[in-house]
Amino acid sequence: MNDKVEFGKAERERYRRQDGILGPGGQERLKAATVFVAGAGGLGSAVLTYLAAAGVGAVRVYDDDVVRLDNLNRQVLYSELDLGRPKAVRAGLRIRNLNPHVRIEAVRGRIEPANARSLLDGCAAAVDALDNFETRFVLNEAAVRLGIPLVHGAVSGLSGQVLTVRPGRTACLRCVFPPVPAQPGFPILGATCGVIGSVQAGEVVKLLAGIGTPAAGRILFWDGRAGGWDEVEVKRNPGCPVCGRVGVGTEGAS
Amino acid sequence: MTVRVRFLAHLRTLFGAKETEVELAEPARVADLLAALCDTPGRRAEIFGPGGALNPQVVVMKGGTNVLSLQGVETPLAAGDAIAILPFLVGG
Numbered sequence: 584m585n586d587k588v589e590f591g592k593a594e595r596e597r598y599r600r601q602d603g604i605l606g607p608g609g610q611e612r613l614k615a616a617t618v619f620v621a622g623a624g625g626l627g628s629a630v631l632t633y634l635a636a637a638g639v640g641a642v643r644v645y646d647d648d649v650v651r652l653d654n655l656n657r658q659v660l661y662s663e664l665d666l667g668r669p670k671a672v673r674a675g676l677r678i679r680n681l682n683p684h685v686r687i688e689a690v691r692g693r694i695e696p697a698n699a700r701s702l703l704d705g706c707a708a709a710v711d712a713l714d715n716f717e718t719r720f721v722l723n724e725a726a727v728r729l730g731i732p733l734v735h736g737a738v739s740g741l742s743g744q745v746l747t748v749r750p751g752r753t754a755c756l757r758c759v760f761p762p763v764p765a766q767p768g769f770p771i772l773g774a775t776c777g778v779i780g781s782v783q784a785g786e787v788v789k790l791l792a793g794i795g796t797p798a799a800g801r802i803l804f805w806d807g808r809a810g811g812w813d814e815v816e817v818k819r820n821p822g823c824p825v826c827g828r829v830g831v832g833t834e835g836a837s
Numbered sequence: 838m839t840v841r842v843r844f845l846a847h848l849r850t851l852f853g854a855k856e857t858e859v860e861l862a863e864p865a866r867v868a869d870l871l872a873a874l875c876d877t878p879g880r881r882a883e884i885f886g887p888g889g890a891l892n893p894q895v896v897v898m899k900g901g902t903n904v905l906s907l908q909g910v911e912t913p914l915a916a917g918d919a920i921a922i923l924p925f926l927v928g929g
Contacts, residue, residue: 715927737929760925
């Protein structure tokens with residue numbers, strides 16, 4: 584697959600400062616990959632920006648919402664000119680301007696059990712930049728069934744967390760978080776989204792390039808109030824209704 | 838027996854510690870641990886919801902497993918267990 588990936592002069596210059604970080608063939612592996620990004624809000628703004636800047640081949644961004652004024656404290660892909668416009672579409676335009684070499688598939692829509700697997704089809708990784716666990720569980724189940732690694736992020740106030748799911752190998756979201764009642768709106772500082780979304784983008788780049796150690800089997804927890812990171816070990820749940828019967832070897836090509 | 842408890846984020850401020858060790862009479866359950874920890878109305882209000890169930894905005898992990906995936910607050914504890922108590926974050 585990688586031998587079909589070629590870079591023009593401008594692309595080589597664009598990624599020059601990443602040389603040596605992604606390993607031999609790493610930039611090619613990024614370009615060969617499609618990444619699904621669920622949600623183009625606070626987390627999605629950082630995730631999409633850094634994935635596009637890093638040179639991921641294609642991003643498939645899905646969001647059901649339109650831009651509102653109270654999004655602009657954190658959703659830095661948008662400006663007042665975007666108010667009332669679909670986030671997915673506006674996000675696609677922004678990142679196309681940032682890096683025209685990235686193929687953008689931007690769709691305004693909901694992720695549901697009926698469409699989740701087809702949305703993820705052909706993707707090398709998926710990013711959870713959602714704002715509710717109901718949809719997170721739908722995304723998680725589709726990613727696990729397809730063997731696609733999933734990078735989860737969530738935020739509130741000055742805190743945030745990241746967990747990478749390697750299907751069949753490490754805990755999935757459903758192993759860790761049982762179904763809970765829907766939560767009301769959350770207070771959030773934009774900088775917290777920037778911290779967590781940036782770590783998520785870094786996780787995706789690592790997975791695609793095949794470098795480093797994923798934040799799998801452990802929640803990375805950012806405590807912005809105190810200014811520090813913690814880790815919380817998370818184990819697979821043998822009785823997990825999603826991944827309990829999915830074993831090692833079912834993960835995709837990553 | 839002694840169990841080790843780690844608090845994250847604002848729970849550190851509420852409980853006045855990053856980490857603590859709690860001595861419990863055997864046999865002990867998660868409910869006994871939380872009762873021992875929640876010695877003020879503010880702490881009780883943060884950890885427990887209406888009816889004495891765990892507040893859904895708090896996650897209690899025992900050795901890498903959410904206690905809600907075990908037996909909830911009835912989950913038995915053993916000497917040396919490592920507990921982490923953290924906020925449940927949903928936003929994006």
